[in-house]
Amino acid sequence: MLLRLPTSVSEARECLAEGAVPIGGATLLWAEWQRDGFPALAMSLREVPEAVALGRGTLGAAVVxxxxxxxVPDVLRLAAASVGTGAVRRAATVGGNLVGSTLRCLLPAVLVLEARASVLGPDGVRESDLSEVTAKRPLLLGLRWREPVSSAYRKLPADPGGRPPLTVSVALHADAPGPQRLRVAVRDGYEVLDGSAPYDDDPDTTLHTLRATALRDLPEGAWDAVDAQVGEVLRAADDG
Known part of the structure; x- marks a missing residue:
């Protein structure tokens, strides 16, 4: 297998045109390649500046x-820290987790940040929403978002080898004019549910509104975790 390391977006486009298979940390691909055979040509974005960006409001797809x-906001930092083992986190990339993984551990956190994705295709870089990224699996270049007022993440305990653990991601956004807006995303098994509600100093009303969104399908036990994380985010916003 020949691995190409483009140093710019234009070079990455050329690699794609040559049929290069994009890889991240290859944590999800290695076993598959050992079973089915390695591609003749692969490509990593780890030398492309846009793909390794890490800062306020931006995160590159090749960042491990x-x-x-x-x-980055707490919700995304904590979600990343909860993925696998230390060895996995030192190799796995943002793009690999969002595009290649069935669990997509970062997806709920990215959803509540209302991130937009930059994807690279034959015609160059374009902006995409997260639903396209997860459904069509394009080559992800990076993510951008507006900083929330506050955010939080929680991963509940689960039995090893059993059902994936429930995770709760919450972010509070300031929309001017108008009330603040609370966004919640929950991974329940392999399914991610999310919803939003306005927040105007009344947590009970906000939680009631959230129960009328797609989150209504959550099991009742999951709402204890949602209520706790929403309370944490609102207290942090008040303290700030």
Whole structure:
């Protein structure tokens, strides 16, 4: 297998045109390749500046999970820190987790941040929403979002080898004019449910509104975790 390391978006486009298979940390591909055979040509984005960006409001697809720190909101930092083992986090990338993984551990956190994706195709870079990224699996270049007022993440305990653990991601956004807006996303098994509600100093009304969104399909036990995380985010916003 020949691995290409483009150093710009234009070089990455050329690699795609040559049929290069995009890889991240290859944590999800290695076993498959060992079983089915390695591609003749592969490509990593780890030398492309846009793909390794890490800062306020931006995160590149080639960033490995263990590098994600307090330059990003708490919800995303904590979600990344909860993925697999330390060895996995040192190899797995943002793009691999969102596009290649069935669990997509980062997806709920990215959803509540209302992130937009930059994807690379034959015609160049374009903006996409997360539903296209997860459904069509294009080559993800990076993510951008507006900073929330506050955010939080929780991963509940689960039995090893059993059902994937329930996770709760919450972010509070300031929309001017108008009330603030609370966004919640929950991964229940392999399914991700999300919803939003206005927040105007009345947590009970906000939670009641959330129960009328797609989150209404959550099992009642999951709402204890949702209520706790929403309370944490609202208290952090008030303290700030």
């Amino acid at each position: 999970l263990h590098r994600i720190d307090d330059r």
